[in-house]
Amino acid sequence: MTTLLYHKDSYLKECTAIVVETKINEQKTNENGKQIIILDQTIFYPSGGGQPHDIGTITNTKDGKVVHVIAVRMQEGQVQHEIDHELKQGDVVHCKLDWERRYQLQKMHTACHVLSSIFVKETGALITGNQLNLEQSRIDFSLDTFDREKIQEYINKANQALQPNHDVEVFFMPRAEAEKMPELSKLAMGLKEGVKEIRVVKIGNIDMQADGGTHVKNTREVGTIELIKCENKGKANRRLYFKLV
Ligand SMILES: [Zn+2]
Numbered sequence: 001m002t003t004l005l006y007h008k009d010s011y012l013k014e015c016t017a018i019v020v021e022t023k024i025n026e027q028k029t030n031e032n033g034k035q036i037i038i039l040d041q042t043i044f045y046p047s048g049g050g051q052p053h054d055i056g057t058i059t060n061t062k063d064g065k066v067v068h069v070i071a072v073r074m075q076e077g078q079v080q081h082e083i084d085h086e087l088k089q090g091d092v093v094h095c096k097l098d099w100e101r102r103y104q105l106q107k108m109h110t111a112c113h114v115l116s117s118i119f120v121k122e123t124g125a126l127i128t129g130n131q132l133n134l135e136q137s138r139i140d141f142s143l144d145t146f147d148r149e150k151i152q153e154y155i156n157k158a159n160q161a162l163q164p165n166h167d168v169e170v171f172f173m174p175r176a177e178a179e180k181m182p183e184l185s186k187l188a189m190g191l192k193e194g195v196k197e198i199r200v201v202k203i204g205n206i207d208m209q210a211d212g213g214t215h216v217k218n219t220r221e222v223g224t225i226e227l228i229k230c231e232n233k234g235k236a237n238r239r240l241y242f243k244l245v
Contacts, residue, residue: 002079003041007199010106010170010214013099015043016061019091025082029071032084043095044081045102046074050130050137051109051213056097060087069095101134102214107244108132110168110203110215111222112139115158115242117207119143122154128237136228136243142236151240155227166204166219172197183208 002020005012021038037058047053053072058081059065071082087093109132116127116139129140175191178184178198191198191210201211203219216222228241 001077002039004079005041005043006045006214007212008170011217012043013102014094014096015041017041017093017095019087019089019093022087022089029082032068033070033082035083035086036080037083037087038078038080039093039095042079042081043097044069044072044079045214046072046079048074049211049213050112051105051132054097054102056095058083058087059094059096061092061094103216104134104244105132106214106216107222108134108137109213110219111158111162111225111242111244112137113201113203113207113209113211113215114161114219114222115139115155115225116141117203118154118158118161122157123150125238136241139240139242140233141238141240143238144236146230146232146238148230151230152227155225155242159224161204161206162219162222162225164204164219166206168204168215168217168219169202170215171200171202173200174198178210184210 005015017039019037020040023036025033025036044054044056056069058067058069067083067085067087069081069083073080112130112132119125119141123143125141125143127141131138175196175198198210199212200208201215202208223244225242226245228243231239233239
């Protein structure tokens with residue numbers, strides 16, 4: 001099993017690792033996707049929970065050859081790194097993230113949790129999906145009423161909630177314990193049987209969720225949420241786009 005360094009420290013930008021397995025890339029993201037490698041430990045986040053995968057470089061410490069990480073996927077319980085040039089099993093490598101991209105996604109991720117939490121508290125809406133991106137992110141929610149002024153009001157509330165420099169804590173909790181907590185029980189019960197520990201992301205007193213993504217350390221890093229547009233996707237389905245300034 002690959003050690004998921006990003007789960008414990010989302011500010012780790014570089015690490016050393018060993019290539020433990022290589023395979024032919026059957027589902028290439030583009031024509032440069034030559035190979036898939038598995039590492040003993042990784043800082044590269046595979047896409048999941050609406051957060052896109054990381055990109056970056058991997059350097060072979062023996063000859064200094066640099067390969068690019070084009071995509072990262074969690075598949076068959078493995079973090080699969082898609083790379084543009086081949087490496088060999090046993091190679092000792094140095095991994096480096098495209099940190100600017102990752103950090104922007106972390107800000108977006110924390111903003112998304114805060115905004116979603118305010119929506120749920122204020123309206124009882126159900127969050128049905130989200131997609132984070134560098135320029136803009138999207139939240140889908142289910143709500144009968146659709147009032148743009150109200151939506152702007154919730155965004156203002158989310159920005160106020162971000163203000164007091166709340167710490168973002170990440171910790172692991174036994175599943176049985178999470179199932180007893182109202183905030184986490186629904187998610188905890190939906191997890192696969194084998195999952196014994198749950199990773200929890202707690203943003204001050206604003207939000208607490210079982211979550212696998214990466215976040216900023218403090219809400220002061222997020223900036224200000226700005227509404228781009230709201231879309232009415234039929235009956236109770238709403239879609240909201242926001243950016244950070
Ligand atoms: Zn999340």
